[in-house]
Amino acid sequence: MIGDKEISLQAWFSKLTKPSEIFGGMPPCPFAKSAFVKNKVEIINYEDFPQIAGYMAKKWTKEVVIFVMENQSAEWVTELAEKCNKIYPEFLFLEEHPDLVEEVGGMHLNSGLVLLLVQKRRELEDAREELRRTNYYDKWTEELKQRIFNR
Secondary structure (H helix, E strand, O other): OOOHHHHHHHHHHHHHOOOEHHHOOEOOOOOHHHHHHOOOEEEEEOOOHHHHHHHHHOOOOOOEEEEEOOOOOHHHHHHHHHHHHHHOOOEEEEEEOOOOOOEEOOEEOOOOOOEEEEEEHHHHHHHHHHHHOOOOOOOOOHHHHHHHHOO
16 A cells, blocks of 8 residues: 555554543544554455455454545445444444544544454454443544444
């Protein structure tokens, strides 16, 4: 991956790992820095669904896999995430699209790219539960909580 997308991803990663009072003094993505440091993030240029299926058939060694897409619509990437969540229930597929605004306490969290993020469901849900015992979610709207948690 090269060029503008790589620069956008690096800026997004930087934003996600910087502590903020909006998130109770934690970063927007409190566990991301650890994954990056441990080299547990893989970034793949998306080609087609069989590519995802092929990847999912391999032994899982990463904490996060990010499929970077071209100009697919928000509806398209959302439907792809829903399809993958049904096929691979032990994983959580999260859509990221400029038109699917994620904002907490006035902080815009979108990357500006079309992405499909993949994580092990159990690990992500355990991390969310840990964060619920803090003030991390205090400034989240109910709408955003529902959108993020009900997948």
